[in-house]
Amino acid sequence: MEKGLETTGIPSMEELEKTPGFPSSKRLMEGPVAVIECLQEIPCDPCETACPLGAIEVGKPITNLPELDEDKCTGCGICIPLCPGLAIFVIDYTYSEDEALVTFPYEFLPLPEEDSLVNATDRSGRPLTKGRIVKVLARKQFDRTVVVSIAVLKKYAQRVRGIVLNRGKGE
Amino acid sequence: MRIKKHPILGSLEKKKEVNIVVDGKMLKAIEGEPIASALMANKIITFRKTRITKEPRGYFCGIGLCTDCMMIVNGVPNVRTCITPVTKGMKIETQTV
Amino acid sequence: MLTTDVVVVGGGSAGLAAAIESSKAGAEVLLIDENARPGGQLFKQIHKFFGSRRHYAGIRGFEIGRRLLEEAHKNEVEIKLNTIIFGILGNKIGIVEDKTHAKWLKAKTIIFSCGASEKLISFPGWTLPGVMGAGAAQTIINLHRVLPGSRFLMIGSGNVGLVVSYQILQAGAEVVAIIEALPKIGGYGIHASKIRRAGVQIAVSHTIKEAYGKDKVEAVTIGALDKNMNLVPGSEKRFKVDVICLAVGLKPNIELPLMAGCETMFLANLGGQVPIHDENMETTVEGIYVAGDCAGIEEVSTAIESGRLAGIAVAEKLGYLTKNEAYDVKVNLREVLDELRGGPFGMQRKYAKQQLIRRAAHLKGV
Ligand SMILES: Cc1cc2nc3c(=O)[nH]c(=O)nc-3n(C[C@H](O)[C@H](O)[C@H](O)COP(=O)(O)OP(=O)(O)OC[C@H]3O[C@@H](n4cnc5c(N)ncnc54)[C@H](O)[C@@H]3O)c2cc1C
Ligand code: SF4
Ligand code: SF4
Ligand code: FES
Numbered sequence: 001m002e003k004g005l006e007t008t009g010i011p012s013m014e015e016l017e018k019t020p021g022f023p024s025s026k027r028l029m030e031g032p033v034a035v036i037e038c039l040q041e042i043p044c045d046p047c048e049t050a051c052p053l054g055a056i057e058v059g060k061p062i063t064n065l066p067e068l069d070e071d072k073c074t075g076c077g078i079c080i081p082l083c084p085g086l087a088i089f090v091i092d093y094t095y096s097e098d099e100a101l102v103t104f105p106y107e108f109l110p111l112p113e114e115d116s117l118v119n120a121t122d123r124s125g126r127p128l129t130k131g132r133i134v135k136v137l138a139r140k141q142f143d144r145t146v147v148v149s150i151a152v153l154k155k156y157a158q159r160v161r162g163i164v165l166n167r168g169k170g171e
Numbered sequence: 172m173r174i175k176k177h178p179i180l181g182s183l184e185k186k187k188e189v190n191i192v193v194d195g196k197m198l199k200a201i202e203g204e205p206i207a208s209a210l211m212a213n214k215i216i217t218f219r220k221t222r223i224t225k226e227p228r229g230y231f232c233g234i235g236l237c238t239d240c241m242m243i244v245n246g247v248p249n250v251r252t253c254i255t256p257v258t259k260g261m262k263i264e265t266q267t268v
Numbered sequence: 269m270l271t272t273d274v275v276v277v278g279g280g281s282a283g284l285a286a287a288i289e290s291s292k293a294g295a296e297v298l299l300i301d302e303n304a305r306p307g308g309q310l311f312k313q314i315h316k317f318f319g320s321r322r323h324y325a326g327i328r329g330f331e332i333g334r335r336l337l338e339e340a341h342k343n344e345v346e347i348k349l350n351t352i353i354f355g356i357l358g359n360k361i362g363i364v365e366d367k368t369h370a371k372w373l374k375a376k377t378i379i380f381s382c383g384a385s386e387k388l389i390s391f392p393g394w395t396l397p398g399v400m401g402a403g404a405a406q407t408i409i410n411l412h413r414v415l416p417g418s419r420f421l422m423i424g425s426g427n428v429g430l431v432v433s434y435q436i437l438q439a440g441a442e443v444v445a446i447i448e449a450l451p452k453i454g455g456y457g458i459h460a461s462k463i464r465r466a467g468v469q470i471a472v473s474h475t476i477k478e479a480y481g482k483d484k485v486e487a488v489t490i491g492a493l494d495k496n497m498n499l500v501p502g503s504e505k506r507f508k509v510d511v512i513c514l515a516v517g518l519k520p521n522i523e524l525p526l527m528a529g530c531e532t533m534f535l536a537n538l539g540g541q542v543p544i545h546d547e548n549m550e551t552t553v554e555g556i557y558v559a560g561d562c563a564g565i566e567e568v569s570t571a572i573e574s575g576r577l578a579g580i581a582v583a584e585k586l587g588y589l590t591k592n593e594a595y596d597v598k599v600n601l602r603e604v605l606d607e608l609r610g611g612p613f614g615m616q617r618k619y620a621k622q623q624l625i626r627r628a629a630h631l632k633g634v
Binding site for chain 3: 005006007008009010011037038039040041042043044045046048049050060061062063082083084085086087107108109121123124125126143144145161162164
Binding site: 173179218229 | 385396405410414
């Protein structure tokens with residue numbers, strides 16, 4: 001079957017690299033930076049004001065793709081819980097010698113525990129590698145979207161986009 | 172099944188529980204919730220059988236339009252359970268006519 | 269008989285926005301809704317809405333509803349809930365209050381903002397208990413906090429199918445797959461990616477063949493479709509599910525506009541038969557307006573803006589705003605609407621809306 005966002009729901013690397021929200025590999029190597037995986041021209045713009053440094057621009061018309069100013073972005077992650085599409089991540093390739101830190105939004109229960117080892121999943125939800133939960137941030141202003149950071153081997157950082165825990169049965 | 176914990180809606184608040192009688196069996200329900208919700212919380216999915224072919228029907232549109240969810244409530248047939256709130260001691264029966 | 273300046277029928281985002289604008293301009297407004305609570309779609313929506321910041325994007329649906337309602341109260345909009353409309357005769361509206369008292373109201377103008385309802389498809393087994401509308405599932409899960417089952421199949425990959433699937437996972441159940449008959453996912457990529465990351469497959473070019481079960485759904489067979497939408501022999505897969513959700517589209521609720529004599533036209537990109545309206549949201553019947561999903565299936569930002577537009581136009585018609593006062597506001601609202609209807613998804617709707625407006629102009633002989 002054809003690959004890509006429109007047929008599978010999973011953006012391909014080629015599609016991602018073409019979008020203005022995707023930082024250059026040079027910038028990625030320099031430290032934490034936002035990765036905006038928002039690839040279609042839809043009427044949406046909360047990310048633009050979410051960033052206190054003005055590193056994201058949608059402009060007019062509102063259907064423009066969000067553009068990242070990678071030099072302004074410090075990778076602080078404030079924009080992550082404010083994007084209703086849950087489409088923004090932060091990657092830090094400088095986290096440790098062999099690990100990168102991937103930060104992503106999470107809206108399921110149970111929440112992961114800090115320092116626990118969990119299955120890190122790729123964009124299709126498949127477990128890819130083990131990762132260590134470094135931070136679980138739940139803030140009132142995040143309005144119930146929790147921001148989770150996981151350390152994984154550097155070679156997986158561009159593919160890890162979440163975790164899988166045994167989701168509770170609602171009870 | 173009741174959703175007790177939810178990442179967005181939080182933990183289920185304590186609400187007033189009442190007993191209802193469904194086809195002769197006593198079950199717990201929450202006062203004011205739609206009858207359909209009380210039944211599904213108790214894992215009852217089949218609400219009625221069609222008159223002639225006796226095919227099963229259940230909750231379908233949820234807004235009172237399709238009439239699939241009709242049951243006999245306190246002796247009154249054709250009550251749409253998706254939009255009728257539970258009251259204490261309500262007697263609910265599967266409708267087969 | 270009571271005569272009101274404006275009767276707004278349907279208290280979702282469009283109706284609330286319309287009522288607020290007319291009332292602000294000085295009109296006397298009565299908003300009627302058949303539901304026990306106002307807010308329409310918004311109250312069962314627990315996700316953060318995409319859209320424009322000006323229209324509460326980034327905020328969860330129920331919270332948008334709460335804020336609009338607060339504004340409506342602040343602007344002294346009278347709201348009548350649990351009220352059903354049984355007839356419309358000229359400028360008279362027959363209502364039944366609290367399921368018991370029937371009476372007639374007189375309105376100088378009417379705005380229909382009665383939203384949309386779910387489309388259906390049928391297949392062998394579709395009447396089995398456990399097959400339900402995605403909106404019906406969402407109501408029981410998010411409002412009443414009851415899961416109707418534990419293994420769901422979602423039919424349809426539009427935004428509704430994608431968003432409701434995500435909410436089913438949040439409630440603690442499993443979504444076995446989302447299937448889509450077309451070769452492309454219907455909804456936005458952001459929603460599709462979010463549900464994929466949670467491990468749910470989206471199978472395009474797939475359809476449901478049959479649902480099985482004795483007294484309720486127990487299993488389902490799906491199959492692949494070829495280019496001509498025929499089932500590929502041998503592609504069938506059978507698996508266990510206990511709920512099948514239908515999310516195959518919404519259609520505008522046009523029963524009341526039809527009753528009032530409004531003419532409609534078929535526009536697939538707006539959900540089917542849509543009341544013809546001009547650039548003031550006025551239908552082919554003078555004094556009757558439409559707004560929101562009722563005037564074509566769109567989104568919350570467009571529902572709010574089209575509601576405002578109708579609210580302003582009505583206030584102008586009734587003389588609460590001068591032509592000049594209304595003009596600037598309306599031009600601005602139309603510009604915003606135009607901008608919202610951009611991009612590959614919005615374009616189709618923009619063209620469809622233009623067709624409606626041209627048709628209205630033609631019929632009104634403008
Ligand atoms: C699952 C889902 C997710 C969505 N997510 C988003 C999103 O993220 N962002 C976004 O912008 N949009 C989203 N939408 C779309 C958005 O919710 C709708 O476009 C918008 O709410 C439409 O508003 P409305 O006022 O036109 O209709 P509604 O909200 O449907 O309101 C209609 C009202 O009319 C009442 N009514 C109907 N018939 C009658 C009658 N005969 N008499 C009296 N009252 C009547 C109803 O009770 C209801 O209150 C989503 C929709 C769904 C279903
Ligand atoms: S990570 Fe921080 S600096 Fe970078 S775009 Fe997001 S909010 Fe702005
Ligand atoms: S807020 Fe998120 S979904 Fe909306 S445009 Fe920005 S990145 Fe895309
Ligand atoms: S489920 Fe359709 S009327 Fe109750």
